[in-house]
Structure formats: structure tokens, C-alpha cells
Amino acid sequence: MTRSYDTIVIGGGLLGCATAWMIARDGGQVLLVERDQINQHASGSNAGSLHFQLEYRMIERGIEAARTAAEAMPLHLDAARLWSDLPGLCGQEIEVKQTGGLMIAEDAHQVELLEKKTEIERSWGLDNQMIDRAEIDRLAPYLSDRVAAAAYCPTEGKADARTAGPALARAALQAGAEIETRTEVTGLSRQAGRWHVAVTSAAGATTVSAESVVIAAGVWTTRIGQMMGAHLPTIPLALMMTVTQRVPKLIPHLVQHAGGRLSLKQALDGNILIGGGWPARLIRNQDGEPNFEAKPELLARSLSGNAEMAIRVLPDLAAIPAIRSWVGTTTVTPDQLPLVGPVPGQPGAFVATGGSAFTLGPSFAQVLAALISGQQPDTDLKAFDPARYGRK
Numbered sequence: 001m002t003r004s005y006d007t008i009v010i011g012g013g014l015l016g017c018a019t020a021w022m023i024a025r026d027g028g029q030v031l032l033v034e035r036d037q038i039n040q041h042a043s044g045s046n047a048g049s050l051h052f053q054l055e056y057r058m059i060e061r062g063i064e065a066a067r068t069a070a071e072a073m074p075l076h077l078d079a080a081r082l083w084s085d086l087p088g089l090c091g092q093e094i095e096v097k098q099t100g101g102l103m104i105a106e107d108a109h110q111v112e113l114l115e116k117k118t119e120i121e122r123s124w125g126l127d128n129q130m131i132d133r134a135e136i137d138r139l140a141p142y143l144s145d146r147v148a149a150a151a152y153c154p155t156e157g158k159a160d161a162r163t164a165g166p167a168l169a170r171a172a173l174q175a176g177a178e179i180e181t182r183t184e185v186t187g188l189s190r191q192a193g194r195w196h197v198a199v200t201s202a203a204g205a206t207t208v209s210a211e212s213v214v215i216a217a218g219v220w221t222t223r224i225g226q227m228m229g230a231h232l233p234t235i236p237l238a239l240m241m242t243v244t245q246r247v248p249k250l251i252p253h254l255v256q257h258a259g260g261r262l263s264l265k266q267a268l269d270g271n272i273l274i275g276g277g278w279p280a281r282l283i284r285n286q287d288g289e290p291n292f293e294a295k296p297e298l299l300a301r302s303l304s305g306n307a308e309m310a311i312r313v314l315p316d317l318a319a320i321p322a323i324r325s326w327v328g329t330t331t332v333t334p335d336q337l338p339l340v341g342p343v344p345g346q347p348g349a350f351v352a353t354g355g356s357a358f359t360l361g362p363s364f365a366q367v368l369a370a371l372i373s374g375q376q377p378d379t380d381l382k383a384f385d386p387a388r389y390g391r392k
Contacts, residue, residue, distance in 0.1 A: 003208045005031045005178075007372055008197050010185050010224055011216035012036075013043035014161075015352060017168035018365035019214055021090060023372060024175035031208060032169075032177060033199055035184040035220070039165030042218050045328030046358050047241055047275040048161035049254055049263050050083055050096075052076040053103050053128055053153050054117055055356065056261055057277060058336060063116045069336055071383040072356075073124035075363040078379060080155040082362035090171035094164050095268060101156025101254035102140055104147045104313060110258040111149045117258075118151045128153040142250055144313045156254045158265045161358065188213065188227040195348060212372050215343070215351040216364075219292050219331045225351070230343045232351055233389050234331040238282040238296035239275070242306060242325040246270030250316060262309045272320065274310045278302035280327040296327040330357070337384055340364055342371065344387035351386055 009020045012034025020032040034040075058069035080098070087094045105111040114130065121128045131152050136143055139152065169179060180201065187198035195213040199206060215224045215232070225232030247270050255264040261276040279302055283294035303325055311317045331353055333339050338354030350371055352364035367377040 002196070003031070005029045005208065005210040007212045007214060008033065008195065008208060008210040009214045009216055010197075011218060011220070012038040012165070012169065012179065012181060013041060013216065013218055014039070014165040014168060014361040015043070015357060015364050016214070016216035017165050017172055018362055019216055019368050020177045020179070021168050021172035021175055022365050022369035024172055024177035026369065026373060028372070030172070030177045031210070032172065032179045033183045033185060033197070034179070034181045037181050038169045038179070039162070042328055042330045043165045043358060043361070044161055045241070045326060046161050046330065047263055047265065047273045048159045048164070048358065049265065050079070050098065050157045050159055050359050051101060051254060051256060051263075051356070052080050052126060052156055052359070053101060053121060053151060053256070056257060057355070059113060059117055059258065063113065065336075066117050067120055070120045070124055072337055072360075073121065073126060074379045075338065075360050077125055078363040078366065079360050082366065083159060086362060090168060091174070092167035092171050094167045095160035096157070097159075097268070098155050098157035099252050100152060100154045101256065102150040102152055103256045103258050104143065104150045105258045106146050106148060106313070107259070114149065114151045114258045126153065127155060140253060142314060142316065143255070144315055147313055151258075158254055158267070160267070185224060185227070188224070190228070190346070190348070212348040212350065214368055214372070215349070216353070218353060218357070219290070219329050221331065221339070221351060221353045225343065228343065228346050228349060230346050230349070230386075231389055232339060232343065232386055233334055234339070234353060235334065236282060236290050236292070236329055236331050238280040238327060238329050240278050240280045240298055240302050240306070240325055240327050241273065241275040242303070242322050244272040244274070244317070244320045245323050247272065247320055251314070255313070257309070257313065260309055262306070262313070264310060264314060272317065274306055274322075276306065278306045282329065292329065296329060298325060298327055330355070334389070338364070339386050340367060340384040341381045341386055354384075
């Protein structure tokens with residue numbers, strides 16, 4: 001007998017767990033299926049940055065590209081509020097610290113770019129302001145004298161990427177959701193107004209059905225979309241991170257760079273996380289397609305480049321040993337904007353993915369839960385509509 005639900009969520013990262021929790025909290029019968037373990041992929045391997053300013057990858061191609069990327073700012077503003085409230089809302093311990101973020105500039109060109117970027121962000125309502133060197137000396141004396149100016153956003157910060165997803169999974173279970181891990185989706189079809197999802201696990205193959213289905217599958221989004229005949233283009237990125245040994249409190253802020261790939265933050269236990277989007281090598285099959293089952297390879301030039309840039313702006317790092325580097329895979333869309341909303345031509349199917357999916361995960365989940373319940377989300381999703389890519 002086919003088990004029936006209101007909604008089936010595909011993907012057990014932070015986004016999928018948050019979506020399942022919100023639907024169950026609101027009275028929906030929901031099943032979450034995850035091909036591996038909860039939080040095993042991008043949600044658990046990223047740096048946990050809560051960056052509500054536009055990231056470097058969104059401004060490196062100039063101010064017009066930044067203006068386009070800023071269309072996602074309503075989701076950033078929602079995320080800033082949601083992360084702050086998340087531990088209380090879901091009743092779970094989630095390490096969230098919003099102690100402010102600095103996007104730094106080392107030369108006149110970067111300062112000008114930051115000024116224009118900040119102006120755009122402020123026009124959308126983000127609390128962000130330029131500060132000069134004197135203010136940096138007061139607010140962030142740990143930064144190198146090379147740092148000339150910064151954009152300071154008080155709501156930025158960090159969350160513990162290792163525990164946030166599992167905490168939301170526990171909240172979903174407590175709200176009545178079912179979660180099945182090591183369960184892979186092998187087929188999707190729509191019959192008589194319901195989605196039939198073929199899944200395979202150690203217990204064997206079976207089919208579950210629901211009125212609606214949510215694709216929260218990260219790098220597998222395009223592949224899951226193809227199962228239902230939908231075109232959901234994504235670009236996988238293999239990235240690396242490094243963590244140092246524990247040191248006394250040094251960096252209270254999230255630090256990003258306006259002129260290159262760098263993010264710095266210090267965890268509560270004292271480890272400093274160094275990242276920012278330096279590439280790892282994505283493994284591909286013989287046909288050139290990404291092999292997401294294979295772990296990406298660390299690149300020595302990324303390791304050294306990331307470390308050199310970090311030490312340049314935070315000289316104290318030169319004396320702090322790194323203890324581990326790791327790789328993970330995330331996904332962006334061709335236009336860098338999120339992919340959020342109804343799957344075109346597939347009634348009852350919804351999707352969310354795109355860069356900053358950890359930061360924006362709670363925002364994505366909130367709009368998905370609203371759409372599934374038949375409500376109009378508070379956020380205008382027109383710019384993120386999956387239908388903008390049309391059909392193949």
C-alpha cells in the first residue's frame with residue numbers, strides 16, 4: 001500500500017529540514033527523504049557565514065552585476081530576522097551569533113566598489129554603512145593596516161553549520177514530520193493530482209505519494225528536475241575551507257573581502273574558519289558530467305592562496321597553526337540569483353536552491369511553506385521564478 005502525505009521534501013540539508021519543520025508545525029503531514037545522512041553535504045560543510053551583504057562573487061563583475069544580485073535582498077532581510085529568531089521558534093539549541101560583519105577594502109578601487117554596493121543595499125533596506133580606517137581601529141583593531149575602509153553590517157554573523165541542520169531535523173520530527181535517510185529518489189510522476197515518488201533504501205524499493213513535492217536537493221536539483229521533465233539549471237561548485245587550532249577570542253565579526261575570495265570568522269570554541277570560495281577540483285565522469293558521489297579534490301594553489309590572503313588582512317593568523325582543510329560542493333544558478341518557487345509546468349512541485357543557500361535557507365523554507373499551503377508569500381518571488389529559464 002502506498003504511503004500518502006501532504007508533502008514530500010527531497011533533501012535533508014538545512015533547507016529541507018527547515019521546510020519540513022515549518023510544514024509539520026503548521027499541521028501538514030510531511031515526509032523528508034535524504035539520499036545520505038542529514039546535513040551531510042553543503043549544509044554541513046560550509047563555513048556557516050550569515051552574510052547579508054552582497055558577497056564577492058556578486059560584485060566581482062562590476063556594479064551592474066551587483067545591482068542584479070541585490071534583487072535577492074528581500075530574502076536577505078527575511079533571513080537576518082529569521083536566523084535571529086530561529087532557536088526560539090523551533091525550540092532547539094542552534095548556535096547563532098549576529099555580532100556584525102565587515103566587508104573590507106584595501107585600495108581605492110575596492111573602496112569605490114564598496115561605496116556603490118553599500119548604496120544599493122541601503123536602498124533595499126539593509127542596515128549597512130561605510131566606515132573609515134579610524135572606525136576600523138576602534139571596531140576591528142585585529143585587521144591589518146592594509147585595510148583602508150569597510151562596509152559594516154550589524155546583523156551579519158555566523159551559525160554552526162555542523163548543528164543547525166540536525167537541530168531543524170529534530171524540530172521537524174517533534175512537530176510530526178517523518179524523516180527517512182539513506183533513501184534515494186529514483187522516479188517522480190504525477191497521476192490523478194498527486195505526486196508519486198519512487199524511493200530506494202536498504203529496505204528495498206517503494207513508492208510514496210503526496211499532493212506536493214519540494215526539491216531541496218542542492219547539487220542534485222537539476223537531476224531531480226529532469227525526473228519530472230523540468231528544466232532547473234544549476235552550476236555545481238566545489239569549494240574548500242580551512243580551520244585553525246583554538247585560540248583566545250580574536251575576531252568577533254564575520255570578515256569578507258571586496259577584492260577577492262576571503263571569509264574569516266571565529267567559532268565559539270575558538271577555532272578560526274578561513275574560506276571565501278576558493279575552488280576545489282570537481283570530479284567528473286567519463287562523459288564530463290559531475291560525479292557528486294565522488295569527493296572533490298583539494299587544490300594546493302587554493303590552500304596557499306586562501307591562507308596568503310587571510311594572513312595579509314589578519315597578521316596574527318601567521319602564528320596560528322591550521323589543523324584541517326576540507327572540501328564541499330554547492331550550487332549556483334546561471335544568473336547568480338536564487339531559484340525559488342513553483343516548478344514550471346509541474347503542479348504541486350516547488351524548488352529552492354542557489355548560492356547563499358545556507359544563509360537564505362530559513363527564507364527559502366518560509367516562502368516554500370507558504371506556497372504549499374496556498375498562501376502568497378510576503379516576498380515577491382518574480383526575480384527568482386524557475387520559469388525564467390524556460391524550457392530546453
